[in-house]
Amino acid sequence: MHEISLIRTVFNTLEAEFDAEELSRLQAVDLKVGLLSNVEPTLLQNAFAAVTQSEGKYETATLNIETVPVEVYCPVCDKNSPVKNYKFACSCGRPSSDVVSGTELLIHRIHFAEPAAVRST
Amino acid sequence: MQKIQRSSKAARGTVTCDNTTMHLLKANDFVAESIRKRMAEQNILLLNITSSAGSGKTTLLQETIKRIGDQANIKILVGDLETERDADRLRAVGGDALQIVTGGICHLEAQMVWQAMEGLNLDGVDLLIIENVGNLVCPASFDLGEDYRVTLIATTEGDDKPKKYPRMFLTSELMLVSKVDLLEYLPFSVDNVVADARDINPDIDVLELSTIKGTGVDAWCDWLLQKVAEKKEAAAVVAS
Numbered sequence: 001m002h003e004i005s006l007i008r009t010v011f012n013t014l015e016a017e018f019d020a021e022e023l024s025r026l027q028a029v030d031l032k033v034g035l036l037s038n039v040e041p042t043l044l045q046n047a048f049a050a051v052t053q054s055e056g057k058y059e060t061a062t063l064n065i066e067t068v069p070v071e072v073y074c075p076v077c078d079k080n081s082p083v084k085n086y087k088f089a090c091s092c093g094r095p096s097s098d099v100v101s102g103t104e105l106l107i108h109r110i111h112f113a114e115p116a117a118v119r120s121t
Numbered sequence: 122m123q124k125i126q127r128s129s130k131a132a133r134g135t136v137t138c139d140n141t142t143m144h145l146l147k148a149n150d151f152v153a154e155s156i157r158k159r160m161a162e163q164n165i166l167l168l169n170i171t172s173s174a175g176s177g178k179t180t181l182l183q184e185t186i187k188r189i190g191d192q193a194n195i196k197i198l199v200g201d202l203e204t205e206r207d208a209d210r211l212r213a214v215g216g217d218a219l220q221i222v223t224g225g226i227c228h229l230e231a232q233m234v235w236q237a238m239e240g241l242n243l244d245g246v247d248l249l250i251i252e253n254v255g256n257l258v259c260p261a262s263f264d265l266g267e268d269y270r271v272t273l274i275a276t277t278e279g280d281d282k283p284k285k286y287p288r289m290f291l292t293s294e295l296m297l298v299s300k301v302d303l304l305e306y307l308p309f310s311v312d313n314v315v316a317d318a319r320d321i322n323p324d325i326d327v328l329e330l331s332t333i334k335g336t337g338v339d340a341w342c343d344w345l346l347q348k349v350a351e352k353k354e355a356a357a358v359v360a361s
Contacts, residue, residue: 095323
C-alpha cells in the first residue's frame with residue numbers, strides 16, 4: 001500500500017523509543033506482517049533500501065519480515081484454525097470472523113550490537 | 122506455514138529487544154480512539170463509507186440528503202485525491218459537506234478526519250458520514266473511529282470482489298450492492314456476492330440498492346435512522 005511511509009514510521013517509532021547512541025548500534029529490525037495487512041514484503045524491503053540510502057542512516061541495518069498467516073478463533077471448539085481459500089471458518093465448519101492473527105503490522109524484535117563498554121569487559 | 126523473508130546481510134545481533142508490540146499504525150489508532158470518544162460525548166453516529174471508485178457513494182449520499190436531510194442533522198466529510206467535486210455535488214442538494222483533499226494519498230487517516238472535524242460545527246449533529254477515498258485496499262486498514270463501516274459493491278464491478286479484498290469485507294457491518302437496476306444486463310449474481318462476502322464475514326448485513334430506480338433507498342435510510350436512534354438510546358442509558 002504505502003510502504004515508504006510505513007518504513008518511515010518504523011524509524012520514527014525507533015527514534016521515539018531509543019536514543020541516538022543505541023540506534024547507532026542498530027543491526028536489524030524484525031517485522032511481523034499479517035497476510036491481511038495489505039502490505040507486500042518485497043516492496044517493504046525495497047522501501048527500506050530506498051529510505052536508508054536516501055536519508056543516509058541505518059544503512060548497515062537489515063530488515064527481516066515474517067509473514068503471519070490468517071487464523072480465526074472458534075468459541076465452540078475453543079481453538080484457532082487457519083483460513084483456507086478465503087473461507088473464514090473453523091476446521092469444524094462453523095463460520096467465524098474472529099480473526100486472531102493475520103492483521104499484524106508490528107515491530108516484533110530489534111537487534112543491536114553490544115555497546116563498546118560491554119565489549120571491553 | 123510461516124515464511125521468513127531475510128535480506129542478504131545476516132544480522133549479528135548480540136543485544137535483542139524481543140516481542141515488542143510497536144504497532145506501525147499505533148498513531149492512527151490512537152487518533153481514531155480520540156474521535157470515537159468525541160463522537161460518544163456528542164452522541165453522534167459516525168459512519169465510514171468505502172468502496173471502489175465509481176460504485177455510487179456520492180450519488181447514494183445525495184439521495185440520502187434529499188430523503189432524510191430534514192429528519193436528521195447530517196454532516197459529511199468526503200475524501201478524494203484531488204478536487205472539490207464530491208463536496209460540490211453534495212452541497213448542490215443541500216448537504217453540509219467538507220472536502221478532504223488527500224493530495225495523492227490513497228486512503229483517509231484518522232488524523233485527517235480529526236483535523237477536518239475542526240472545520241465543522243458539530244453542535245446538534247446526529248450523523249457524521251465519512252465518504253472515504255474510492256479504494257478497496259488501503260482504507261480497510263485505517264480505523265477512523267467509526268461506529269459502522271459500510272461498503273458498496275456495484276454490479277458493474279463483478280460478483281467476485283469480496284474475496285479479492287477480504288479485509289474490507291471482514292471489517293464492514295453492511296454491504297450495499299449498488300446499481301442493481303443493471304442486473305439484467307450483467308453477469309452478476311447477488312447470491313454469489315453475498316455468499317462470497319459471508320464466507321469472510323458471516324455477520325455482514327446486505328442491502329440491494331439502485332439510486333436511479335429508487336430500489337432499497339428507503340431501507341438504507343431506515344437503517345441509518347435506526348442506527349442514529351440506537352446510538353442516542355445507548356447514550357441515554359449511560360447518562361441515566
